[in-house]
Amino acid sequence: MQQLTMTRPDDWHLHLRDGALMQSVLPDTARQFARAIVMPNLRPPVTTLRQAMEYRQRILAAIPRGVSFEPLMTLYLTDNTSAAEIYEAKASGIVHAVKLYPAGATTNSDAGVSDIRKTYAALEAMQRCGMPLLVHGEVTDSAIDIFDREAIFIERVMQPLLLDMPDLRVVFEHITTKEAAQFVASAPETIAATLTPQHLLYNRNAMLAGGIRPHFYCLPILKRETHREALVKAAISGSPKFFLGTDSAPHAQHTKENACGCAGCYSAHTAIELYVEAFEAAGALDKLEGFASFYGADYYRLPRNTATVTLRREDWQVPSSVGFGEHQLVPLRAGETMKWKLNEVAQEN
Ligand SMILES: NC(=O)N[C@@H](CC(=O)O)C(=O)O
Ligand SMILES: [Zn+2]
Numbered sequence: 001m002q003q004l005t006m007t008r009p010d011d012w013h014l015h016l017r018d019g020a021l022m023q024s025v026l027p028d029t030a031r032q033f034a035r036a037i038v039m040p041n042l043r044p045p046v047t048t049l050r051q052a053m054e055y056r057q058r059i060l061a062a063i064p065r066g067v068s069f070e071p072l073m074t075l076y077l078t079d080n081t082s083a084a085e086i087y088e089a090k091a092s093g094i095v096h097a098v099k100l101y102p103a104g105a106t107t108n109s110d111a112g113v114s115d116i117r118k119t120y121a122a123l124e125a126m127q128r129c130g131m132p133l134l135v136h137g138e139v140t141d142s143a144i145d146i147f148d149r150e151a152i153f154i155e156r157v158m159q160p161l162l163l164d165m166p167d168l169r170v171v172f173e174h175i176t177t178k179e180a181a182q183f184v185a186s187a188p189e190t191i192a193a194t195l196t197p198q199h200l201l202y203n204r205n206a207m208l209a210g211g212i213r214p215h216f217y218c219l220p221i222l223k224r225e226t227h228r229e230a231l232v233k234a235a236i237s238g239s240p241k242f243f244l245g246t247d248s249a250p251h252a253q254h255t256k257e258n259a260c261g262c263a264g265c266y267s268a269h270t271a272i273e274l275y276v277e278a279f280e281a282a283g284a285l286d287k288l289e290g291f292a293s294f295y296g297a298d299y300y301r302l303p304r305n306t307a308t309v310t311l312r313r314e315d316w317q318v319p320s321s322v323g324f325g326e327h328q329l330v331p332l333r334a335g336e337t338m339k340w341k342l343n344e345v346a347q348e349n
């Protein structure tokens with residue numbers, strides 16, 4: 001196959017940052033994706049409808065001319081999020097989900113939730129109005145090995161939560177283990193998951209064998225090959241529970257190439273092409289459109305896109321870095337060759 005045309009995809013998990021940094025990375029996403037769920041882990045975090053509306057305006061102002069792109073906003077759940085804030089956010093039509101970061105689990109999560117029971121008023125409101133909860137699913141207990149933090153989170157947090165809130169709609173974000181894939185597959189239809197390109201394409205050897213490669217360091221951390229295989233199986237299963245979420249998470253080069261490097265892979269530059277490679281390697285290109293363009297929209301109860309994108313089989317070289325405000329950013333696959341290239345977006349008919 002030399003060419004692939006499909007419905008324009010959406011990105012259901014994206015970090016855009018803010019200000020000049022956001023202005024540098026937004027065009028990469030807007031060129032490919034019609035919509036994206038924009039993560040709220042700014043400093044300070046986006047915890048109120050008012051902050052989400054202001055952040056949305058800053059994003060809209062930065063969209064390149066002639067490009068159609070819709071940011072779908074989220075709120076950052078804290079121990080103090082009120083039911084009233086949830087109902088107002090829902091009524092606004094611009095907030096599409098609320099994000100749970102266990103305090104200290106990942107980048108800019110110190111304002112996150114210390115004990116999930118403190119958020120039950122907000123979660124009950126979400127359950128009542130059908131607002132999805134997006135979860136960074138890792139325990140923060142320092143006694144738990146970093147490679148086990150997602151699997152343990154299922155037992156300690158996810159299962160009790162779903163017993164207490166059986167109608168809550170939950171997206172288990174950026175899953176990285178066979179345990180999480182199995183949990184989501186066998187859970188009720190209210191439970192879904194996003195999958196990143198790095199977790200479909202790489203195992204932890206990419207990060208640790210033959211030298212330490214900080215640009216593969218993200219959270220949840222890359223796991224061993226058996227887990228990658230289980231994630232690919234879930235992605236190509238045709239189940240509407242699994243959909244595309246890049247978790248593209250830009251950090252300046254000097255903060256990643258550092259004695260204590262930041263967590264996050266910048267995949268937006270080559271996002272859709274990376275997923276094409278992953279699905280082609282699994283012999284499942286026919287399953288890509290559902291995963292990338294249909295199931296997320298269905299889950300979020302939004303219309304599917306009508307525009308199409310066309311990719312061609314064509315070698316191209318990813319730059320060794322791209323501008324990031326006044327800094328540089330190293331994209332996933334920097335300096336390497338991509339096998340597919342997004343050529344055009346045909347506007348809505
Ligand atoms: N994925 C990451 O490694 N980092 C994300 C936060 C997150 O999604 O956990 C970031 O904001 O940098
Ligand atoms: Zn996360």
Ligand SMILES: [Zn+2]
Nearest residue numbers: 015039247249
């Ligand atoms: Zn993320």
